[in-house]
Amino acid sequence: MRASWELVLEKILAHPDKQQLLDLFQLLLTEEERSAIAGRLKVFQLLLGGGLSQRQIAAEYQISIATITRCSNYLKHMSDSERSRVASLIVSDPGDIR
Numbered sequence: 001m002r003a004s005w006e007l008v009l010e011k012i013l014a015h016p017d018k019q020q021l022l023d024l025f026q027l028l029l030t031e032e033e034r035s036a037i038a039g040r041l042k043v044f045q046l047l048l049g050g051g052l053s054q055r056q057i058a059a060e061y062q063i064s065i066a067t068i069t070r071c072s073n074y075l076k077h078m079s080d081s082e083r084s085r086v087a088s089l090i091v092s093d094p095g096d097i098r
Contacts, residue, residue: 039063041090043071051069 002087015021025034046057054068
């Protein structure tokens with residue numbers, strides 16, 4: 001049986017309680033994986049915010065240049081409408097960017 005990403009999303013959406021979600025993510029992801037996801041989210045926020053260079057992001061947040069480059073390349077290949085949609089998903093408040 002092949003794993004289904006849709007099943008994972010259904011399980012996540014089925015838990016409206018924050019503590020249940022934390023428990024689920026601790027079960028599904030290692031600490032390193034959770035940290036990597038948080039770092040990637042921060043990179044996307046910072047790149048979309050446009051206030052820091054890739055080198056500044058790497059230095060200030062201790063995130064690898066490779067991760068930042070992957071995120072940057074992903075954003076570069078998006079249309080303007082896709083970038084706007086992504087920005088609305090991950091930057092709920094301009095204060096969140098920093």
